Amino acid sequence: MTVGVSRVSLVFVGLSVWLVLFALGVYALVAHAPRPTPHLPPTPVVRGGLYAQDGTPLALSLEEGRYYPLGKSASQLLGFGERGSGRGLEGLERDLNGALSQGRSFTLTIDPWIQAMAEQALWQGLAQSRGAFATALVLDREARLLAVANGPAFDPLAPRKDPARDLSWRNHAFLVALEPGSTMKALTAAMLLEEGAATLDTRVEAPMARRLEGWTIQDVVPHPPRLTLAEVLKYSSNVGISLLAEALPKEVFYSYMERLHFTDPTPLPGVRTTPPVVKPPEAWSRVAYANHTFGQGFLITPLHLAAAFASLTDGLYRTPRLFASQEVRPERVFSPATVQAVRQALREGLAPRAHLPGYPLAGKTGTAQVVVGGRYSREVFTAWFAGFVPGDRPLYTVVVAVHHPKGEVHGSQVAAPIFREIAARLLAYRGLPPYAEGR
Structure with missing residues (x-):
């Protein structure tokens, strides 16, 4: 009986060691396997701003859209963009649209x-x-x-009339x-x-x-x-x-x-x-x-x-x-x-x-x-x-x-x-x- 128990114990120990080694091998494979790159949306480029000579912001992009802090002041010079897309339609918003859309900002000579x-x-x-x-x-x-x-x-920022x-x-x-x-x-x-x-x-x-x-x-x-x-x-x-x-x-x-x-x-x-x-x-x-x-x-x-x-x-x-x-x-x-x-x-x-x-x-x-x-x-x-x-x-x-x-x-x-x-x-x-x- 004693010999039989010993054999069973050895078999059990061997099997346990094999399972541990197998688990370690699987872990190593999983840990070093290449992980797929998550498909995250690209970070949008924030449209560049327009600033007066003293640093006063004249046109900025906020979460709500394009914002003109001085309201009606210099508005025809600054211009405006398309609702939603922000693409410049008139004024400097149009003339500088390419650079602004790439995030570039400009300082003007205007004294507010x-x-x-x-x-x-x-x-x-x-x-x-x-x-x-x-x-x-x-x-x-x-x-x-x-x-x-x-x-x-x-x-x-007001509703636009017939141009x-x-x-x-x-x-x-x-x-x-x-x-x-x-x-x-x-x-x-x-x-x-x-x-x-x-x-x-x-x-x-x-x-x-x-x-x-x-x-x-x-x-x-x-x-x-x-x-x-x-x-x-x-x-x-x-x-x-x-x-x-x-x-x-x-x-x-x-x-x-x-x-x-x-x-x-x-x-x-x-x-x-x-x-x-x-x-x-x-x-x-x-x-x-x-x-x-x-x-x-x-x-x-x-x-x-x-x-x-x-x-x-x-x-x-x-x-x-x-x-x-x-x-x-x-x-x-x-x-x-x-x-x-x-x-x-x-x-x-x-x-x-x-x-x-x-x-x-x-x-x-x-x-x-x-x-x-x-x-x-x-x-x-x-x-x-x-x-x-x-x-x-x-x-x-x-x-x-x-x-x-x-x-x-x-x-x-x-x-x-x-x-x-x-x-x-x-x-x-x-x-x-x-x-x-x-x-």
């Missing part, structure tokens, strides 16, 4: 305080004028766009080409001075109307029959500037238009703008050239005008800048003496409604007839003002355009007061007290 100041003045002036739309731009001395204001105001009827979504500053009207006279005067074809004291016989090639060029503001170039700017004489400009070959005039980028379809790299409409000089008749000298017969955006007008601060044209990382290469167009003389004339001839007591502002009005149905309308105008804050040593260039104002229609009546309000806020923002010119 100056943007708000410009918008409040513009929206108030637009309401008073009952205009169709309006825009205002503020550039600093380095051509950085500190404000791109548009009206009527647009809420990017063909409600144009509040549109960045008029970049996307609408208009005739600049008499604001062009300041640039024509600079060309005359630069070429030695006139001085501010050069006189011209300037009747209230002039017949040329079967067309009549007329003045609006009553003035003496003989004017200096400075007075031509003060009274905004179409007759006077067109006669003085005859001292310049039209090819020279056009070359200045090119250097001021009036023929440039992309004045702001990377951002969609409406191309100018400017015919080459060989296509100009005498009357067409005369019209060009006072801002008729060609189309540019308010952005084009603002960048060109900014060259009257120091004579250098700078590509307008909207991105903090954007490089600028100044191009000499006018001498310092030329631009100083032009700004002096613009200070002395400043429209009364642009005056701000204690500050020597400078600027030029414009009232451009709008072509409707192939003919210049007697009812539809664009009221302009382009100027400098302050006028003696400019810190800012400001351009205002109000399209189709009702009642009062002239730039001196409609756009000049908006310029004055923007100027007052800019000067307060900089903490500049009233001072005597030349201080």
Whole structure:
């Protein structure tokens, strides 16, 4: 019996050892076997943001979707995207869609305080004028766009209306080409001075109307029959500037238009703008050239005008800048003496409604007839003002355009007061007290 029990015990022990070894082998196989990779959904790329120069967020992606922290402010510049997908449809959301969709963010040159100041003045002036739309731009001395204001105001998060009827979504500053009207006279005067074809004291016989090639060029503001170039700017004489400009070959005039980028379809790299409409000089008749000298017969955006007008601060044209990382290469167009003389004339001839007591502002009005149905309308105008804050040593260039104002229609009546309000806020923002010119 004892021998039988011992054999059973040995068999049991052996079997136990075999089971343990087998279990260890199975464990080793399982532990070192390749594990299948779980099929997890890919991490979505968060759409990049847009930020103001001081870091203020302008456009962000949240769980609920795209969010614009400043609401209506700068909304036409920023644009908007497709509900759900986030794909950019308008504004910078569209222009930068590829980079934004890959998670890249951008810092703009926009100053949110100056943007708000410009918008409040513009929206108030637009309401008073009952205009169709309006825009205002503020550039600093380095051509950085500190404000791109548009009206009527647009809420990017509100239900969208028919875009063909409600144009509040549109960045008029970049996307609408208009005739600049008499604001062009300041640039024509600079060309005359630069070429030695006139001085501010050069006189011209300037009747209230002039017949040329079967067309009549007329003045609006009553003035003496003989004017200096400075007075031509003060009274905004179409007759006077067109006669003085005859001292310049039209090819020279056009070359200045090119250097001021009036023929440039992309004045702001990377951002969609409406191309100018400017015919080459060989296509100009005498009357067409005369019209060009006072801002008729060609189309540019308010952005084009603002960048060109900014060259009257120091004579250098700078590509307008909207991105903090954007490089600028100044191009000499006018001498310092030329631009100083032009700004002096613009200070002395400043429209009364642009005056701000204690500050020597400078600027030029414009009232451009709008072509409707192939003919210049007697009812539809664009009221302009382009100027400098302050006028003696400019810190800012400001351009205002109000399209189709009702009642009062002239730039001196409609756009000049908006310029004055923007100027007052800019000067307060900089903490500049009233001072005597030349201080």
